[in-house]
Amino acid sequence: MKKVIFLLPLAALAACQQKPQKPNIIVIMTDDVGFGDVSAYGSKTVSTPNIDRLANGGICFTNGYATSATSTPSRYALITGMYPWKNKNAKILPGDAPLLISTSQFTLPKMLQGVGYYTGAIGKWHLGMGYGNVDWNTLIAPGAKEVGFDYSCLIPATLDRVPTVFVENGRVLNADSTDRIYVDYNKNFPGEPTGATNPEMLRMLPSHGHNDAIVNGIPRIGFMKGGKAARWVDENIADFLLGKVKNFIDAHKSGPFFLYYAMHEIHVPRVPNGRFVGATTMGPRGDAIMEADWCVGQLLDYLDKNGLLKNTLIVFSSDNGPVLDDGYQDMAVEKVGDHKPAGGLRGGKYSLFDAGTHVPFFVYWKGTIKPAVSNALVCQMDLAASLGALTGAQVPEGLDSRNLLKAFIDDKSTGREDLVIEAQGRLALREDNWVMIPPYKGKERNETGNELGNLPDFALFDLKTDHAQTNDLAAKNPGELETLKKHFFDLTKGYYDPNVGAEPLK
Numbered sequence: 001m002k003k004v005i006f007l008l009p010l011a012a013l014a015a016c017q018q019k020p021q022k023p024n025i026i027v028i029m030t031d032d033v034g035f036g037d038v039s040a041y042g043s044k045t046v047s048t049p050n051i052d053r054l055a056n057g058g059i060c061f062t063n064g065y066a067t068s069a070t071s072t073p074s075r076y077a078l079i080t081g082m083y084p085w086k087n088k089n090a091k092i093l094p095g096d097a098p099l100l101i102s103t104s105q106f107t108l109p110k111m112l113q114g115v116g117y118y119t120g121a122i123g124k125w126h127l128g129m130g131y132g133n134v135d136w137n138t139l140i141a142p143g144a145k146e147v148g149f150d151y152s153c154l155i156p157a158t159l160d161r162v163p164t165v166f167v168e169n170g171r172v173l174n175a176d177s178t179d180r181i182y183v184d185y186n187k188n189f190p191g192e193p194t195g196a197t198n199p200e201m202l203r204m205l206p207s208h209g210h211n212d213a214i215v216n217g218i219p220r221i222g223f224m225k226g227g228k229a230a231r232w233v234d235e236n237i238a239d240f241l242l243g244k245v246k247n248f249i250d251a252h253k254s255g256p257f258f259l260y261y262a263m264h265e266i267h268v269p270r271v272p273n274g275r276f277v278g279a280t281t282m283g284p285r286g287d288a289i290m291e292a293d294w295c296v297g298q299l300l301d302y303l304d305k306n307g308l309l310k311n312t313l314i315v316f317s318s319d320n321g322p323v324l325d326d327g328y329q330d331m332a333v334e335k336v337g338d339h340k341p342a343g344g345l346r347g348g349k350y351s352l353f354d355a356g357t358h359v360p361f362f363v364y365w366k367g368t369i370k371p372a373v374s375n376a377l378v379c380q381m382d383l384a385a386s387l388g389a390l391t392g393a394q395v396p397e398g399l400d401s402r403n404l405l406k407a408f409i410d411d412k413s414t415g416r417e418d419l420v421i422e423a424q425g426r427l428a429l430r431e432d433n434w435v436m437i438p439p440y441k442g443k444e445r446n447e448t449g450n451e452l453g454n455l456p457d458f459a460l461f462d463l464k465t466d467h468a469q470t471n472d473l474a475a476k477n478p479g480e481l482e483t484l485k486k487h488f489f490d491l492t493k494g495y496y497d498p499n500v501g502a503e504p505l506k
Helices: 010-018 049-057 071-080 108-113 234-251 283-305 380-391 405-409 478-491
Strands: 024-030 059-065 118-124 151-155 182-184 223-225 257-262 312-318 361-364 372-379 418-423 426-431 434-437 459-462
Touching: 024 071, 024 283, 049 283, 049 312, 049 361, 071 108, 071 380, 108 118, 108 257, 108 380, 118 234, 151 234, 234 257, 234 283, 283 312, 312 380, 372 380, 372 405, 380 405, 418 478, 426 478, 434 478, 459 478
Parallel strands: 024 257, 024 312, 059 372, 118 151, 118 257
Antiparallel strands: 059 361, 182 223, 312 361, 418 426, 426 434, 434 459
């Protein structure tokens, strides 16, 4: 990857600082895509030319982070501008969980609504709906609308959790009143086949868990009955969601609009459309990367076709780091070959090591942001305050989100000085180039095979010289360690618990 250094023209920078601008804004959030899963960071084992269009045409961050190494918490931080570990319920949610975000709290979409944006959320949600014990046959509220999205078409939780339906503006699409939908996460419904009892019905076998309700020949987490006409077909999800994205753009092209496009790729079960099967030598996981890249290309081409590319700021990232075996026997481990999903970083999804939260992060705005590579430390959580500064919106005090607008438009600007990262309730500190991981009890690896970062004592790593975190410098740098420990405990007062181990996968 060739580094490009630029200085934004002073007139453009001044305008961005002094006069609020209201470009269309699209946040593309992929799922479980690692730092090494896109070719923009130098991978030679995968090619993502459309995603690279964003990286090479905008600012490519080498130190871009999610707050968390799992989905729900990192998405919570993006939407609310708050550290998820401050909310004890911000953890991996079951498919029937109540809405995690309070309808009274600040959110990014609410903020943009306040300055004239029409807001939409399309794709994976995994932030809960309703008040719990959801009746999937009626209007489901509160939900996306109540936290600031004018329009939504959502996967309620994850692909591997029931209900396997789309919820559009609070109602299940294609619901049939004569075939009511029932969901239970504790016990099965009489007569309903499961992956455990009827393995002969499966076209994809579980490796751990994932042996409950069977939908589309794939066993899921949780039990489901009814709603046959509403159930999705995994192979068609990408095309379906992309169609909804295009419809949203068509309806609101006069702008300004904000779209949260939460792609389902490359989360398990990985079942890309037949057009992409065999596109790589890495099996379904690699083929799903190709499908995701195609979706990005389709979006960029559609914006260009409609004359919107120069007036649309696009952010691309991933909710957390990569994982190979995440519950299904899809040959991800066996066929990975020389590909390194974490891009040489240590750990992955569920891990406190760097690959858990260090993710692809690009900001693109054709004609306004010049191509550059930036080493600034930035986090998805910072989009709230930064986009507020860009659009002239009101940003309340007390958010953990920081205004990094200059970093997002000028790679010479500095980013964060520190970031508390989280993995299933466990916390660590990134400050400048240092990462300090405090001790935690628990096993070294989980069912996925990823290292969790549970260490017996305080560890200190210098990411500038040791990207792979192979050299613990705590003993050699006691002064630096004590400084970081003090700062960590100041930032996380009342939240750090050394007895926390990684939650078992559900």
